[in-house]
Amino acid sequence: MHNSVIDIEHLNLFYGKQHILKDINISIPAKRITVILGPSGCGKTTLLRSLNRLTELDASVKMSGKILLNGQDLLSSKEDVTTIRKKMGLLAQRPYPLPMSIYNNVAYGLRISGRRKKKFLNNRVEYYLRQTNLWEEVKDRLREPAATLSIGQQQRLCLARGLAVDPQIILADEPTSALDPHSSRMIEEKFAELKNNYTIVLVTHILRQARNIADHVIFMYMGQVVEQADARDFFENPQEQRTKAYLQGQFY
Amino acid sequence: MRKILKIEERFYRVLMFLSTTFIGTALFVILFSILRTGLPHLSWEMLSEIPHGGYYFGKSGGIFNAIVGSVYLSLGSSLIAFLVGLPIAMFINIHLIRHTKFVAVIRFLLDLLWGVPSIVYGAFGFTIMVFFGMRTSLMAGIITVSLFILPIIVRAMDEVLRNVPKGLLESAKSLGSTNSEIAYVVYFKQCLPGIITAWLLAFGRAIGDAASILFTTGYTDYVPHALNEPAATLPLAIFFQLSSPIPEVRERAYAASAILIFIVLTVSVVSRILSCKYNKNKINF
Amino acid sequence: MNWLKIFYNRKLRNKIHHSWMWISLGIVFVLPMSLFIGLMWKSAILLNQQSVFDLLFSSEWKPMAGKFGYLTFIVSSVWVTMIALLIAGPVCLLTAIHLTQYAKSWVLKIMAPVIDILAGLPSVIFGVWGILFVIPLLANHIGPFFGKSVSGYSILAGAIVLSIMIIPFILNILIEIFQTVPKELSEASLALGATRWQTIKFVLLKKSSAGIVSAFGLGMSRAFGETIAVLMVVGNVVHLPSGVFQPGYPLPSLIANNYGEMLSIPMYDSALMFSALLLFVIVLIFNAISRLIILRSSH
Numbered sequence: 001m002h003n004s005v006i007d008i009e010h011l012n013l014f015y016g017k018q019h020i021l022k023d024i025n026i027s028i029p030a031k032r033i034t035v036i037l038g039p040s041g042c043g044k045t046t047l048l049r050s051l052n053r054l055t056e057l058d059a060s061v062k063m064s065g066k067i068l069l070n071g072q073d074l075l076s077s078k079e080d081v082t083t084i085r086k087k088m089g090l091l092a093q094r095p096y097p098l099p100m101s102i103y104n105n106v107a108y109g110l111r112i113s114g115r116r117k118k119k120f121l122n123n124r125v126e127y128y129l130r131q132t133n134l135w136e137e138v139k140d141r142l143r144e145p146a147a148t149l150s151i152g153q154q155q156r157l158c159l160a161r162g163l164a165v166d167p168q169i170i171l172a173d174e175p176t177s178a179l180d181p182h183s184s185r186m187i188e189e190k191f192a193e194l195k196n197n198y199t200i201v202l203v204t205h206i207l208r209q210a211r212n213i214a215d216h217v218i219f220m221y222m223g224q225v226v227e228q229a230d231a232r233d234f235f236e237n238p239q240e241q242r243t244k245a246y247l248q249g250q251f252y
Numbered sequence: 253m254r255k256i257l258k259i260e261e262r263f264y265r266v267l268m269f270l271s272t273t274f275i276g277t278a279l280f281v282i283l284f285s286i287l288r289t290g291l292p293h294l295s296w297e298m299l300s301e302i303p304h305g306g307y308y309f310g311k312s313g314g315i316f317n318a319i320v321g322s323v324y325l326s327l328g329s330s331l332i333a334f335l336v337g338l339p340i341a342m343f344i345n346i347h348l349i350r351h352t353k354f355v356a357v358i359r360f361l362l363d364l365l366w367g368v369p370s371i372v373y374g375a376f377g378f379t380i381m382v383f384f385g386m387r388t389s390l391m392a393g394i395i396t397v398s399l400f401i402l403p404i405i406v407r408a409m410d411e412v413l414r415n416v417p418k419g420l421l422e423s424a425k426s427l428g429s430t431n432s433e434i435a436y437v438v439y440f441k442q443c444l445p446g447i448i449t450a451w452l453l454a455f456g457r458a459i460g461d462a463a464s465i466l467f468t469t470g471y472t473d474y475v476p477h478a479l480n481e482p483a484a485t486l487p488l489a490i491f492f493q494l495s496s497p498i499p500e501v502r503e504r505a506y507a508a509s510a511i512l513i514f515i516v517l518t519v520s521v522v523s524r525i526l527s528c529k530y531n532k533n534k535i536n537f
Numbered sequence: 538m539n540w541l542k543i544f545y546n547r548k549l550r551n552k553i554h555h556s557w558m559w560i561s562l563g564i565v566f567v568l569p570m571s572l573f574i575g576l577m578w579k580s581a582i583l584l585n586q587q588s589v590f591d592l593l594f595s596s597e598w599k600p601m602a603g604k605f606g607y608l609t610f611i612v613s614s615v616w617v618t619m620i621a622l623l624i625a626g627p628v629c630l631l632t633a634i635h636l637t638q639y640a641k642s643w644v645l646k647i648m649a650p651v652i653d654i655l656a657g658l659p660s661v662i663f664g665v666w667g668i669l670f671v672i673p674l675l676a677n678h679i680g681p682f683f684g685k686s687v688s689g690y691s692i693l694a695g696a697i698v699l700s701i702m703i704i705p706f707i708l709n710i711l712i713e714i715f716q717t718v719p720k721e722l723s724e725a726s727l728a729l730g731a732t733r734w735q736t737i738k739f740v741l742l743k744k745s746s747a748g749i750v751s752a753f754g755l756g757m758s759r760a761f762g763e764t765i766a767v768l769m770v771v772g773n774v775v776h777l778p779s780g781v782f783q784p785g786y787p788l789p790s791l792i793a794n795n796y797g798e799m800l801s802i803p804m805y806d807s808a809l810m811f812s813a814l815l816l817f818v819i820v821l822i823f824n825a826i827s828r829l830i831i832l833r834s835s836h
Contacts, residue, residue: 054724059641080254086730096721099744108739109729158725165729261734268635271628272648275708278701279655282666289669339558340565347558360828361565367755367824368817369762371789372572375813378796379575399568406565430547432554453657460659463764463789467796487661491765494665509665513658520657524650 005030005169005199006051011065013043013050015058020046022223024065028216033191033200035210035231038220039246044203047220048171051201052088053081086113089162091172095154097146098161102138105146105157109165128160132190152183159190169199176209188213207247211235219243283513290510293503299511303473308493310500315508320475321483324390325465326458329397333405333458334451336398341409342435346421359410365403371463373400378467388470391479396468397458405454412446413439445526452523456516462487486512569821576817579810586804592811598775605808607815609777613692613785616778617767618760620696625704626753633711638737656705664769667698672770675782685782688772693781695771699760707756714748714831715741747834754827758820764789788812 004027013021020043028034036044046055053074055061067074074084086109098105106125115121125142129135134156138149146157155175162170172191176184191200191213204210210217210231217234219227219242227240238244301314340358348355377396386392416439424434440447462485470482471492486508493505583592583605595606636648676689718741726736742749772784773794792809799806 052728054727057720057724057727082727082730082732085728088728090725090728092721092725094721096719096725098722098726098740100739108726109731112729112731112735112739161725161729171728257732257734261732264631264734265635265639268631268639271631272635272640272644274628275632275655275704276648276651278704279651281670282655282658282662282701285670286662286665336561336564339554339561343558343562356832358562358565360832361569363828364821364824365565365569367758367762367820368569368572369764369789369820371762371764371792372576372813372817372820375792375810376572376575379579379810383575402564402568430551432551433547435554456657460657460661462659462661463793466793487659487765490661490665491769494668494769506665506669509662513662516657516659516662517654520650520654524653 003030004028005070006201007066007068007071009066009068011047011050011063011067013046013055014062016060020223021050024225026218026225026228028199028201030199031195031197032215033195033202033213034216034218035214036201036203036218036220037207037210037214037246038205040205042220043223044205044220045173048173048201048203051169051171052085052090054085054090056081086165087167088169088171089159089165089167091155091159091162091170091175093174094178095151095158097149097154097157100146101143102146102149102157103142105161106164109161113165124164128164129157131163132156132160133186134160150183152179152186155179155183155187156190159187163194167198169201170194172200172202174204174206175202176204176206184209219246221246286506286509286513289503290506290508293507294510295507298504298507302475307473308496308498308501310498315484315486315489315504315511317473317475318484318486318489318508319511321390321469321472322459322486324476324483325393325397325469325485326455328390328394329401329458330405330451330455332394332398333402333454337402337405337409337454338447339435340406341413342439344410345413345416346435346439347431349418349421359407362403362407362410366407369463370400370461371466373397374464374467377464381468387480388468388482389480390469390476390483393465393469393483393485394479396464397461400461400464401454401457404457405450408450408453409443409447412443412450416442445529449523449527452519452526456519459519460487460512460516462491486515572817573814576810576814580807580814582807583804583811596777600802600805600808603804605804605811607788607812609775610786610788610791610812611815613771613778614761614787614789616692616781616785617695617699617771617787618757620693620781621699621703621760622753622757624696624700625707625756628700629704629707629711629752629756630749633708633715634737634741637712637715638733638741652705652708655701656709660702660763660766661769663698663702663766667694667766667770671697680782683782687782688784690770690772690784691782692771692778692785695767695785695787696781698766698770699763702763702766703756703760706759707752710752710755711749714745714752718744745834747830751827751830751834754823754830758823758827761823762789762816762820764793768793788816792816 006028008024008026011021011024012019024047036047038044049055050063051067055063063075065075069087077084098108100108103125106128107121110121110124126135129138134153137153146154149157176187179187188209191202194200214231217229217231218225219234221242227234227238227243235247238247297312298314299319300316302317304311304313307313344355344358373396377392377399381388381392420438420442421434424438429438465485465488469485471484471488472482473484476483490505490508490512493501493508496502587605592605592607593611594608596608597604597606598609636645671694672689675691675694676687680687680689722740722744723736726740731739767787768790771787771790773786773790774784775786778785792812795805795809799809
């Protein structure tokens with residue numbers, strides 16, 4: 001067992017009167033790809049979003065339990081929520097480039113935390129665009145609005161933007177669902193590289209994708225964690241009846 | 253750095269809170285100051301009598317003529333606007349649903365017309381009147397006001413019909429309905445409360461507007477019995493009486509304002525209740 | 538001909554419905570043209586005698602002598618409109634941000650009907666309120682505060698009344714614009730460690746900047762054409778205003794105030810219709826630009 005970065009203990013989440021997450025207990029290993037798998041509507045996205053407390057934005061959401069990041073509880077933390085969020089980069093289902101230039105999209109996270117030196121910014125922007133294989137494609141049009149990029153490029157830009165604030169963890173919520181197969185492949189390959197330096201949590205309902213890149217799998221169903229195991233164990237030797245049924249394609 | 257940000261956010265949040273409160277307070281102050289001055293002078297006589305001799309020098313009488321005139325005018329014009337507006341809204345959302353460019357042009361045109369000041373409609377109505385040799389009359393007022401509220405009622409109904417899911421249109425078509433059946437059976441039933449709300453909105457606009465009828469409806473102390481007679485209206489009754497040098501007459505203007513506020517508030521409350529009900533009973537897809 | 542038959546004949550009914558629809562739609566297309574032509578037809582008499590340039594940039598208004606210079610009225614209109622926008626703009630922007638980004642649900646529950654009612658109040662009611670509240674406030678408190686003795690009937694009074702009138706109008710457009718900004722966009726910014734306020738400044742406001750400008754444009758043209766409420770408090774004196782405490786005489790008031798005598802003085806009716814035409818054209822241009830910006834930015 002690898003040492004874990006995030007440990008979740010007895011996490012419950014209510015949306016109004018609906019019980020969305022039911023007594024979640026999981027741990028997420030460091031510098032591996034953890035895939036949260038499950039049929040749509042099982043609460044996997046909500047679980048992901050509660051990690052960086054984006055769920056708080058909705059006033060009707062109530063949470064209880066503990067989310068420990070390196071042993072420190074995020075939910076009761078006195079620390080500024082922006083500092084917590086900065087430790088985790090988020091990649092959404094569709095790319096949402098900020099309404100500014102390609103350059104400024106990457107520099108945004110650095111600027112808002114007070115880094116304004118031109119040279120430093122140039123340097124970092126290039127570095128992260130190279131990291132996401134985007135530099136060669138966009139180096140001549142850095143000042144153009146990010147919306148002019150193709151959707152696959154936009155998603156990689158969003159990844160570069162997230163990496164630029166130097167997070168410890170990357171949260172990805174079905175990041176390839178809006179992309180063409182080629183761009184999807186690129187993102188998947190990138191993840192496989194990035195796991196040497198980052199902990200990656202990926203939400204997906206695509207079994208193939210989970211099989212391809214997962215090191216660790218958490219299977220959720222109806223707001224509960226059914227099974228969590230190493231990828232090989234999970235796919236080859238599932239313990240739970242519901243996991244077996246899901247892997248055989250009996251429900252989606 | 254963080255600290256400055258916090259202070260900045262705090263500062264703007266205070267400003268935001270103040271702005272929101274300002275708007276709420278403004279409404280309260282408007283209603284309060286008018287009702288406080290107007291209600292004490294409100295009497296049954298005001299509501300039920302037409303102006304008697306010497307009314308405009310402070311003698312007895314009421315503004316029954318203006319109330320009736322306003323109701324006639326708004327009913328008539330909102331009915332015409334409804335009869336012309338509903339087919340347009342249906343047209344945009346059922347028949348023309350594939351021609352998105354054309355629909356965009358129509359919506360743009362309607363939005364432009366919505367923005368035209370009512371005094372311009374009034375002036376236009378007046379030129380038309382002169383052109384056809386008509387006198388100031390209830391009819392001329394109704395036509396002018398219905399032109400003025402037409403874009404309002406169409407856009408309001410359009411917003412309602414627009415939210416009907418496309419699947420409903422497709423399934424009705426696949427059952428073999430003609431377009432007119434879809435319009436007046438399916439869409440009309442599905443959206444009835446919303447359509448009524450749109451009509452109420454137009455009615456409220458019609459009863460409150462003064463600039464468009466200034467030239468066209470005329471003013472009289474009697475209750476109109478025919479469409480070609482001039483008619484008094486509430487907004488103009490308020491406007492004229494308020495410019496009087498005699499305090500008693502001005503006081504009646506305040507009372508008349510209270511009546512107008514009451515009518516407009518009732519319309520607004522009814523449409524709010526309707527739209528709440530509507531959201532409850534609507535079939536969700 | 539049996540009328541019931543028409544009712545039961547589906548095809549025929551469809552046909553009647555169709556032609557009725559086309560006629561109705563025709564009205565929408567004909568109306569703006571006929572508004573323009575009708576007003577043009579009436580103002581042509583004046584335009585034949587004086588050039589548009591002379592009319593717009595002269596301030597000599599002597600109807601009896603046949604001299605019609607609109608500068609006074611245009612300047613008054615611009616003053617009143619600008620000050621109204623200056624008051625209403627920031628208030629609307631701040632409130633719209635508050636209501637869409639921060640407000641708890643009970644605030645929304647109160648503010649929704651408040652905005653609705655404010656939008657639905659007739660303009661004559663705003664005028665009455667101006668006379669009852671704004672005028673005394675200016676005459677007894679604000680005027681003396683600036684060391685001036687004023688009657689209250691002034692450009693400023695018109696602007697204050699007007700600003701309250703256009704607040705619900707601008708506010709509704711702004712709220713709609715802010716709501717179309719995808720939530721995920723704000724979340725992307727928050728996930729990068731931005732604070733709520735930074736996200737509003739750098740993402741929300743930036744994304745909707747075009748919409749905000751056009752909302753103000755629409756509010757401005759609404760203010761420009763408002764008649765009765767302004768007329769009741771603005772003072773209506775024909776002279777070039779030189780300060781906000783002075784009375785003004787905006788274009789719509791000119792039309793509304795003089796309709797009674799317009800047929801008794803030669804050319805007067807033509808002059809008034811020309812001011813209606815002026816109003817129509819100015820408002821139409823402002824509206825068209827603002828609407829086009831909104832349409833462009835929503836793509």
